[in-house]
Amino acid sequence: MRTKFLPAGLILVLSIVSANCAVTLRGSFQDQCKTEGWTNDQCDVAFYYGVRQKFAKEDGNGGYIPTYNALTREQVLKIQDTRLQELNDVLDYKNRENDKFLKEFELRKYLEHQEKIFKAGRDRLQLVDIHNRFKEFMGELSYRPGHDRFSTSSLFVEDLTKSYPFTSNQIEEARANKTLQEIGKTMWFSEMTLGRKEPDPNDPDDQNKFIWKPIKVGVELVSYKVMDGQTPKENTFDYVEGTRFEVADNGTIKREKLPSVKVFVSGNSYSIVVIDKDKEGEIGFSIPDFVDQTSRLNSAEQLMGQSLFERLFYEPQNQKRTPPRDPPPVVVEIAPVGSSKIDVWETNANGWSVPARYKNDRSDNYSVNHKLKGSEQENFDHSNPNKQIDYLRKMWAGVGDGRVIEYFRAKSPYDQPNLSQISIYEKNIRLVTVDGNVEEGVITPNSNKWIQDKPHQISYTLAGNRWMLWDEDGDGKYEKKRQISEAGEK
8 A cells, every 4th residue: 555645735725625615525525425324534535535636636756736726716815815814813912812822922923924925915816807807898808707717827927017917909009109198187185184093202112102193195187088180079088097196294295106096998888997905015006906897987087986085095904903002010019017008009200191182172072970978888878968079070982992081079169068969961060958059050171160170080091901090189290090990990
């Protein structure tokens, strides 16, 4: 009996087949084995023999060479998508267990590099389908997607623009003999105040801190027409090129080197739109990601719309993974019995601050609630007419994601134990004293008669951890900070 060892390449193919065709191939094969009355060992031998017959061929030296074209390109694309999703899940910092493993064995950089490789390979595989679809729309090819066999050569093309040209013979001939002339130019511009996250200049090494930078971006659409010397009867275009640009703070326009949009005309009824979503400097730049056939466009202005903008200025969710801040070290101090209590607060003479913006421009994105003194005790008597406010809280929402809470002491005389009723809704407050006096009003963003001008404590969330700041001496500086729990704060 001759024993042959499978090469690594074939093992990879087997893993791909097992992982992606488990139900349709392995599962159905095992069901058939049971019908035939085979043992598990017989079934395994038959299955792997069949896989070897379909996905490999002998190399003449007692080994086997994978036959990659046994799979269609569509199947390999699905495999690439699965691998990319798996890598994204593994690299997600929210998966704490995976993050610990990657950190312990220093695997993150390696896997991020593998992610780039899979992304580049997927883009090249998809490019073949997109190019075939483009040729079909242009009337130069009859194409049935999903039936092409996979070829490793498509992953190792040196000049993509030469091997997969998204061009028209008519346009290229007109360009060569200088009859392709510009007939119009349209600038599509968008300004976004919250355009791009950038590191906080006050703490650039902390990736959890950021500031918003406004961006001004747009597309320059240039329309062309083939001019054969005669006066054209229509002013419609024959070809359009669109180039992304960004406007710097000084007004300078920076255009990308290659167009990200091309529009061709097919016959008299259709326009073919080709779009590259990847920006200059990103993996996949110059490789089209979309090709659409639409009814005939008569002007470049008809291109403008939300769908085009979203494709041209697409921002992947995992573009910048932000690592969580390392938790503070656990400090254990041993004090002799009877000594003073250990201070659990971190101290900063210059004061701590909330690291991210949480107030809107009007500083009114908050609601108010309160706590009564002693209400945390089980035997607290809610019917007691001499209630006293312990503190009031401003609950901030809508800006940032830190769930900031500011704690205020009540101003005199509202800090006394003489309240029979306390009612607060949103920002409105109503107090009734034991004497029957009623006071109503609004807790405004600025100084008011109800609460102190500055909170004595502020809590917020950062990188999944809850923190409390404390102004110990009332000077407006929060000299102390410590980590707290959600339950502890409540």
